[in-house]
Amino acid sequence: xxxxxxxxxxxxxxxxxxxKSHGKLCTLTAVRPPARYGYMDFDGDxxxxxxxxxxxxxxxxxxxxxxxxxxxxxYIPGDETMWEHEPLERLANEGQLMAYRxxxxxxxxxxxxxxxxxxxxxxxxxxxxxxxxx
Numbered sequence: 001x002x003x004x005x006x007x008x009x010x011x012x013x014x015x016x017x018x019x020k021s022h023g024k025l026c027t028l029t030a031v032r033p034p035a036r037y038g039y040m041d042f043d044g045d046x047x048x049x050x051x052x053x054x055x056x057x058x059x060x061x062x063x064x065x066x067x068x069x070x071x072x073x074x075y076i077p078g079d080e081t082m083w084e085h086e087p088l089e090r091l092a093n094e095g096q097l098m099a100y101r102x103x104x105x106x107x108x109x110x111x112x113x114x115x116x117x118x119x120x121x122x123x124x125x126x127x128x129x130x131x132x133x134x
Contacts, residue, residue: 001066007118007129008106010065018100019067025096026072028088031063031106060099062088063106105129 019027041049075087105128
């Protein structure tokens with residue numbers, strides 16, 4: 001299960017194997033998104049470290065690549081249920097949600113800016129999410 005506003009080079013075979021090895025109802029892919037801004041460290045007024053939009057090293061988020069057992073449908077009472085709210089929260093509270101940590105490429109496309117960034121990567125031949133052969 002995934003939605004269509006993000007791209008990644010997550011290894012789906014490894015994700016599935018991880019899910020099967022834990023025997024839970026659902027596994028999500030946890031990712032560290034790129035920072036929206038860069039950062040600097042100072043010594044007085046001197047810049048001692050500068051990073052422009054690095055991959056963050058904390059704050060795992062839902063990367064929206066899931067493996068689910070059919071029983072997860074019991075956690076969705078109706079059409080108005082938002083998967084990323086009550087069902088995932090309940091699965092976590094019941095110990096039925098695992099996280100497959102993906103430390104490689106992941107990028108959402110929620111804004112026009114992000115769309116342009118991904119299009120530039122594609123056009124330059126540097127699209128890490130393209131894991132297939134032409």
